[in-house]
Amino acid sequence: MSKKNKKAETTTGRKNISKRQDITRRFLRNRNSVIGLVVTAIFVFVALFAPILVDYDTQVIQQDIPNRLLHPGEDPDHPLGTDELGRDVMARLIYAAKMSLAIGAMAVIIAIAIGVVIGASAGYFGGRVDTILMRIMEVLDGVPSFLMALTICASLGASVYTLMIAIAVGSIAAQSRIVRSAVLTVKNNEYVEAAKAMGASDMQIIFYHIIPNCVGTIIVQFSVKIAGGILHASSLSFLGLGVQPPDPEWGAMLSGGRAYMLDNPTLTLFPGLCIMVVILAFNMLGDGLRDSLDPRLKG
Amino acid sequence: MSEHLLEVNHLKKYFKTGKGTVQAVDDISFTLDAGKTLGLVGESGCGKSTTGRTILRLLEPTDGQVIFEGKDIAKLKPAEMRRMRQEMQMIFQDPFSSLNPRKTVEELIGEPLKWFKVHKTKAEQKEHVAKLMDIVGLAPRLANVYPHELDGGRRQRIGIARALALDPKLIVCDEPVSALDVSIQAQVLNLLKELQKEYNIAYIFITHDLSVVNHISDDIAVMYLGQIVEKAPSKELFTNPTHPYTKALLSAIPIPDPDLQVEQIPLKGEISSPINMKRDCHFAARCPYATEVCLASTPELVDRGNEHFVACHLF
Incomplete structure (x- = not known):
């Protein structure tokens, strides 16, 4: 009885709340998602304003051999120390945020955009469309993703853009398979048939009913894959196929500092921390978004 | 041009499965006038929902015509069909999954x-x-x-x-009240009735509940294994049921009067498989009056007067 009253109360209490306010409110109620949002926002902010915060020519790539391998705090000009070529670690970390985030985000956006189109068409139309699209994806998936990325980078020439494409191509197959399975679950709901009966076209059904109901899956994928994308970019950069020196990149910095790990552990610690914190923040943000976008999960 | 709002002629919907062809809707014909209600009753799996969905072309008909306002909608192109959907809408059974x-x-x-x-x-x-x-x-x-x-x-x-x-002219109601409590059922049924009176909408009312269908329908069609076995105006059907299946169904309606003794007609056996059906009376296996004639051919739906149609060899 009391439960029923409570429900009635919440129903009437919500009468003037718009849908967007409702989602915002639910998002803000979750502490983890807010932390994730704040941390992600800080990194994105730093990445966006990196060229203003640090000077590329004098701070990021300027070598200063007499001041090489300074420990953090040794020199007030270099709060996080300097690397093996005397470059300021702090400045390089800031500049690398731009590189890493841009590559990770763009690669995942490309992969998800293509994956959603392929997965949604395969899942929604089914039959022959499904078979053909998914077999192509399986062929794509049969090639080891790292080998694929290497081939793409090698044939198109090493650059940041090739790196994005290489990472994206490697995860299209996984992406479309996940979207396809989400679409299959949603498609069999009666409201999809109802929409057809009401006169919606296939495209309208896909964009109005199916994709919004798969958005949880897609967002979680985005947050997980962006972390993977950053790591992938780092490994390729380490092999010399991604970000080219002297441009900084977290993964490349991590690998570069490896040789000095015993004497200067902070050279590997800071870029490692950056990668870890960003990935954690993206995952927390992703979880929070998924929960707040689904009205059934509110509590 | 037909004078009826909806004319369904020899509509068939077969599904191919691994075991054979399921004749979900097998040669159904009826007409419906503007502002009237046709009740479609039958037990689970008799093809009543498939009929409703095929009329709206949510399922493509295997054969037959669905003439709505003089146009055969089974032959419309997808774009024309979409426009046509403004005139014909549907209410679904499960208000939980259809939203x-x-x-x-x-x-x-x-x-x-x-x-x-x-x-x-x-x-x-x-x-x-x-x-x-x-x-x-x-x-x-x-x-x-x-x-x-x-x-x-x-x-x-x-x-x-x-x-x-x-503002549709036709609404297919697919068991719109069967998922609701009895008290709510009455409210929703009355609402549907009022709306019909006010906006002159025709309903195809699909249900397995005979007391519901009596309440709302002008005509009732009883379906058994993809075919209409009896069709008559509501009053006629309830006072003068002819087909043995209809009789059995009507005898199963509970009457809230302990003193009233009604002769129950229990049906023996299970509903036969709708896969690869023989050309016999599909009801023969369960019919208490079945004879050899019934196994030999499928009875036609014949007019017995008073717009009362029956598909049975015995009448």
């Missing part, structure tokens, strides 16, 4: 208006939705609520409101 859980009541009711771009501005659409909510008896404060926060009766009112949104 997208991510949309608010306002969005759900506004959906058909959105697809046909009925209104130029959002404000106009909002006003229209508010009017529809008022018509079906949903309080205005529920506009921004999600369907999972409402009870079954209110959810079904959402389904009714959006079926009404485009």
Whole structure:
């Protein structure tokens, strides 16, 4: 009885709340998602304003051999120390945020955009469309993703853009398979048939009913894959196929500092921390978004 | 040109499965006039929902004609069919799965208006939705609520409101009250009746509940294994049931009077398999009066007078 009253109360209490306010409110109620949002926002902010915060020519790539391998705090000009070529670690970390985030985000956006189109068409139309699209994806998936990325980078020439494409191509197959399975679950709901009966076209059904109901899956994928994308970019950069020196990149910095790990552990610690914190923040943000976008999960 | 709103001629819907062909709808014909209700009754799996969906072309008919306002909609191109859907809407059985859980009541009711771009501005659409909510008896404060926060009766009112949104001439109601409590059933049925009177809508009312169908229908068609076995005006069917299957069904309606003794006609056996059916009377296996004639051929639906059609060799 009391439960029923409570429900009635919440129903009437919500009468003037718009849908967007409702989602915002639910998002803000979750502490983890807010932390994730704040941390992600800080990194994105730093990445966006990196060229203003640090000077590329004098701070990021300027070598200063007499001041090489300074420990953090040794020199007030270099709060996080300097690397093996005397470059300021702090400045390089800031500049690398731009590189890493841009590559990770763009690669995942490309992969998800293509994956959603392929997965949604395969899942929604089914039959022959499904078979053909998914077999192509399986062929794509049969090639080891790292080998694929290497081939793409090698044939198109090493650059940041090739790196994005290489990472994206490697995860299209996984992406479309996940979207396809989400679409299959949603498609069999009666409201999809109802929409057809009401006169919606296939495209309208896909964009109005199916994709919004798969958005949880897609967002979680985005947050997980962006972390993977950053790591992938780092490994390729380490092999010399991604970000080219002297441009900084977290993964490349991590690998570069490896040789000095015993004497200067902070050279590997800071870029490692950056990668870890960003990935954690993206995952927390992703979880929070998924929960707040689904009205059934509110509590 | 036909004078009827809807004319269904020899409609067939077969599904191919691994075991053979399922004859879900097997040669069904009937007519429906504007503002009238045809009740389609039968037990689970007899093809009544498939009939409703095939008429609306949610399923492509295997054969036959569905003539709506003089046009055979089974032959319309996809774009023409979409336009035609403004005239013919559907109310679904399950008010839980037929509403997208991510949309608010306002969005759900506004959906058909959105697809046909009925209104130029959002404000106009909002006003229209508010009017529809008022018509079906949903309080205005529920506009921004999600369907999972409402009870079954209110959810079904959402389904009714959006079926009404485009002023259709025909609504296929697929067991619209079978998922509801009995007390709510009556409210929803009365609402449907009032709406019919006011807007002159024709219903195809699919149900397995005979007391419901008696309450709302002008004509009743009884289906058994994909075929209509008896069709008559409601009153005629209830006072003078002819087909043995109809008789058995009617005898099964509980009557709230302990003193009244009604002769029960229990049906023996199971419903036969709808896969690769023989050309016999499909009901013969369960019919207490079955003879050799019944196994030899499928009976035709024949007029017995008073618009009473029966498909039985014995009459």
